[in-house]
Amino acid sequence: MWHWDQGRLEYFQFDALRQIASYVVKNDFKNGDRSILSHETGLMFAPMNYTPWRNYSRVLKLMLLVSEENNVAKATPVAFLLSNAGTVTCDEYLHFLLCAFTEPSPALANWKPNANFRYPLLFAIKYLLAKTATSDIPVASLDEIIGAYVDSKYIGGEGQEQFISAINSSKDYSSIGRAIPSELRRQAKESLKVISQISYLHIHSDKIIVSLNPADAYEIFDDLVPISGPRSTDRNAEIRRLASLFKGGSTLELDYPNTIIGAVIESGFREGNKIKKTHITIERNSGLRNQFFSANSTAICDICHLNTKKTYHWTERVLDIHHLLPLCSGTRVEGKNTTLNDLVPVCPNCHRAVHRYYDTWLDRNNRKDFISGSEAKSVYQEVKTQFSGLII
Ligand SMILES: [Zn+2]
Ligand SMILES: [Zn+2]
Known part of the structure; x- marks a missing residue:
């Protein structure tokens, strides 16, 4: 051992x-x-x-x-x-x-x-x-x-x-x-x-x-x-x-082309045939979704506060989970071994809009990725304050 x-x-x-x-x-x-x-x-x-x-x-x-x-x-x-x-x-x-x-x-x-x-x-x-x-x-x-x-x-x-x-x-x-x-x-x-x-x-x-x-x-x-x-x-x-022997990861191709959520790819994270190493995280997995929603049984979008269960009453769950930490930053590990804290429930519209915001923010700052977990979290908070409310 x-x-x-x-x-x-x-x-x-x-x-x-x-x-x-x-x-x-x-x-x-x-x-x-x-x-x-x-x-x-x-x-x-x-x-x-x-x-x-x-x-x-x-x-x-x-x-x-x-x-x-x-x-x-x-x-x-x-x-x-x-x-x-x-x-x-x-x-x-x-x-x-x-x-x-x-x-x-x-x-x-x-x-x-x-x-x-x-x-x-x-x-x-x-x-x-x-x-x-x-x-x-x-x-x-x-x-x-x-x-x-x-x-x-x-x-x-x-x-x-x-x-x-x-x-x-x-x-x-x-x-x-x-x-x-x-x-x-x-x-x-x-x-x-x-x-x-x-x-x-x-x-x-x-x-x-x-x-x-x-x-x-x-x-x-x-x-x-x-x-x-x-x-x-x-x-x-x-x-x-x-x-x-560590050459900055150049020996390993860490792209997950079959795994990444479609909406994220559409939102401009694709560069030629290769997916950029940016905030894209793996959010589609059903095991993770189930774990998250069994620990937090919410139906409310963290951004627009839409109650998806009432609005779309014929379906059990339409919320996505969004990962707050950038790829460069790692999931939080804690003694108590829960890392679901870094995930937030968002509706598919807001989710796409969050990733577009990240894209724009990174471009404006000439970055490929966030430099730390706290930076990514603060940009997410920015999205929440920028949200104009549901306008019909
Ligand atoms: Zn929403
Ligand atoms: Zn996301």
């Missing part, structure tokens, strides 16, 4: 990691001043009686942002890329990390350069993708994924057929997962929550929901390849080696 960190999920938030990256490219995190660190990142790095390095170096090393060199924390090429807003999306970064993360990990004390390496996060994502490609239920609980990893003994680089056969076995992976010693199980779950920031994943009640068309799931599966050796005996040198 794989180790991870100790329950500081807010520090693994993509927006937070970008703030930390901007700090480490200019300052030595190991010996730097705590007040500058807190000021520049907006994060506390508690408790105050320990240095941030003592408690947070693992976060930075797991996310390949720093390595130690001559007793200072040196920013990696990954940190430089992340510090430059808009250079890499959360999806590109996390897909790279899950191909690089191994058990054992050079970020952790259990490092061994010639172990039999396994890729637990790569396993997790491939398990989810294979399930999405082959079954009607693109959902897996965290325990199910952990149990399947333990039981299959897969490395993570296996092909689709092997994953499908693991999925189709009649084993009760959830109970195998639940039987893992609690501390390891907690760490594994938290690492899965971190990768759930990928745009097509949502986590709710300890379940990961995948919002992809099967064809896109197959395609992404085939693009994911474990990053291999030769490994360095020195943990920090190994972190530097891995970090140097």
